[in-house]
Amino acid sequence: xxxxxxxxxxxxxxxxxxLEEGLGLLAAGDGDARVLAGGQSLIPMMALRLARxxxxxxxxxVGGLAGIRVDAAGMQIGALTTQLVAERHPAVRAxxxxxxxALEFIGHPAICSRGTVGGSLCHADPAAELPAVALVLxxxxxxxxxxxxxxxxxxxxxxxxxxxxxLEFDEVVTGVGLPAPPQPRGSCFLEVSRRPGDFAxxxxxxxxVRNGDRVLDLRLALSGVGDRPRLxxxxxxxxxxxxxxxxxxxxxxxxxxxxxxxHEDLHASAAYRKHLATVLTERALRKAYARAPIPGGAxxx
Amino acid sequence: MxxxxxxxxxxxxxxxxxxxxxxxxxxxxxTTLADFLRDQLGLTGTHLGCEHGVCGACTVLLDxxxxxxxxxxxxxxxxxxxxxxEGLARKGELSRLQRAMWDSHSFQCGFCTxxxxxxxxxxxxxxxxxxxxxxxxxxxxxxxxCTGYESxxxxxxxxxxxxxxxxxxxx
Numbered sequence: 001x002x003x004x005x006x007x008x009x010x011x012x013x014x015x016x017x018x019l020e021e022g023l024g025l026l027a028a029g030d031g032d033a034r035v036l037a038g039g040q041s042l043i044p045m046m047a048l049r050l051a052r053x054x055x056x057x058x059x060x061x062v063g064g065l066a067g068i069r070v071d072a073a074g075m076q077i078g079a080l081t082t083q084l085v086a087e088r089h090p091a092v093r094a095x096x097x098x099x100x101x102a103l104e105f106i107g108h109p110a111i112c113s114r115g116t117v118g119g120s121l122c123h124a125d126p127a128a129e130l131p132a133v134a135l136v137l138x139x140x141x142x143x144x145x146x147x148x149x150x151x152x153x154x155x156x157x158x159x160x161x162x163x164x165x166x167l168e169f170d171e172v173v174t175g176v177g178l179p180a181p182p183q184p185r186g187s188c189f190l191e192v193s194r195r196p197g198d199f200a201x202x203x204x205x206x207x208x209v210r211n212g213d214r215v216l217d218l219r220l221a222l223s224g225v226g227d228r229p230r231l232x233x234x235x236x237x238x239x240x241x242x243x244x245x246x247x248x249x250x251x252x253x254x255x256x257x258x259x260x261x262x263h264e265d266l267h268a269s270a271a272y273r274k275h276l277a278t279v280l281t282e283r284a285l286r287k288a289y290a291r292a293p294i295p296g297g298a299x300x301x
Numbered sequence: 302m303x304x305x306x307x308x309x310x311x312x313x314x315x316x317x318x319x320x321x322x323x324x325x326x327x328x329x330x331x332t333t334l335a336d337f338l339r340d341q342l343g344l345t346g347t348h349l350g351c352e353h354g355v356c357g358a359c360t361v362l363l364d365x366x367x368x369x370x371x372x373x374x375x376x377x378x379x380x381x382x383x384x385x386x387e388g389l390a391r392k393g394e395l396s397r398l399q400r401a402m403w404d405s406h407s408f409q410c411g412f413c414t415x416x417x418x419x420x421x422x423x424x425x426x427x428x429x430x431x432x433x434x435x436x437x438x439x440x441x442x443x444x445x446x447c448t449g450y451e452s453x454x455x456x457x458x459x460x461x462x463x464x465x466x467x468x469x470x471x472x
Contacts, residue, residue: 005336005340006329006331006332006333006336006354007331007333007336007352008331008333008370009331010329010330010331011328011330011331012310012330013310013313013331013374013376013380015376015377036331036374036377039372039373039377040354040372043353043354043371043372043373043374044353044354044355044372047354047371048353048354050366056330056374058374058376058377062379078346084366085350107442108364108437108441108442108443109367109420109424109442110357110367110368110369110420110425110442111354111369111442112366113363113366113367114363114366114368114369114372127381175335194463195441196441197438197442198441199440243434286365
């Protein structure tokens with residue numbers, strides 16, 4: 001083959017049989033090695049020369065990194081679980097409506113069949129869905145390295161900037177835990193993009209705890225509005241929890257919009273992103289509220 | 302084994318099944334599955350458009366799921382089952398989907414057609430009677446710069462609704 005006709009820059013390729021072996025290669029790579037999961041973000045970045053690792057460590061042979069299990073503590077998703085498998089998984093469909101709704105927005109079919117949950121979180125694209133969901137669901141990422149062993153990183157501490165996370169160069173995310181919510185809640189994920197599967201101009205993940213006909217608590221995260229997904233809690237938005245929900249959602253939308261300084265690009269102006277954030281926040285909260293179970297009463301729609 | 306010792310890394314030997322045949326080749330780490338199919342196996346029906354996962358022209362079935370062959374390293378596909386557009390027809394007989402898209406003039410220049418065919422075949426394999434909206438959603442990751450998509454969607458819908466042509470199974 002004529003190697004000068006190949007699109008990707010040259011690199012060494014290894015497919016270790018065990019995580020330990022992979023972690024050893026990663027540590028020895030001294031920051032110049034990258035882990036390959038589904039490759040749906042890293043390979044395009046290499047094609048565009050935005051990334052030029054000298055070594056790719058393909059985890060496809062490492063067992064135990066894919067799969068989903070649920071117990072009393074919550075849901076554990078293996079890092080190599082593809083977005084397609086997660087979307088179709090009975091446990092996700094039964095017990096994580098917010099994750100399910102977000103997965104339905106991710107990528108085109110040929111992307112989701114390869115792209116992984118862990119890969120999307122570690123790629124940390126500011127417009128991606130899963131980081132926003134991880135923030136709202138208070139996800140905990142499990143990271144492994146030879147030097148430090150295993151540690152848990154809260155989603156809130158994980159996303160540091162565009163394509164930048166709290167992971168050290170020698171660490172691999174092995175899974176993500178979604179703790180069972182302390183109180184029953186309703187949730188909703190909404191986004192606006194040009195075509196189904198395209199990157200969102202703005203996305204909103206919302207979760208609401210209800211107390212009768214009032215909002216007891218809410219948590220929101222927005223994607224596509226800055227250098228990383230942005231989390232908002234009830235008190236931060238200076239909302240009056242005693243207000244009628246309808247007016248609270250409107251105020252919340254305006255409050256979120258006024259706190260954002262979104263960027264401008266080919267797809268949307270900063271003003272349009274602000275508008276979307278305002279409107280989608282209001283809509284997502286309204287829907288999450290309507291879905292939230294009423295304590296002591298019948299479950300919401 | 303794929304691993305080689307020392308640097309620079311030598312060629313990697315891979316084995317995989319392509320359109321039902323066992324194939325073997327030597328690749329570089331950076332050789333994509335699309336490069337391997339086209340340059341080593343001569344299966345040039347898989348078209349390379351953007352080469353960074355945007356246009357969908359290079360879509361193949363990888364272990365029965367649609368995947369962009371420009372975003373899969375050939376080495377990563379070792380041991381996999383690959384189906385390309387060349388595998389759609391049986392014994393020179395167009396598949397029902399191919400015939401429907403032929404009859405509906407679902408292409409102009411034809412560059413994007415292999416990707417659309419594979420993506421639509423994957424959809425129909427899973428959901429033999431999709432709605433038009435489901436077809437549009439499934440095809441939303443494939444770009445065509447000529448047709449405006451109407452005839453492509455019409456072609457796929459014709460494969461859904463049309464009578465079974467003799468000698469060709471539904472794909």
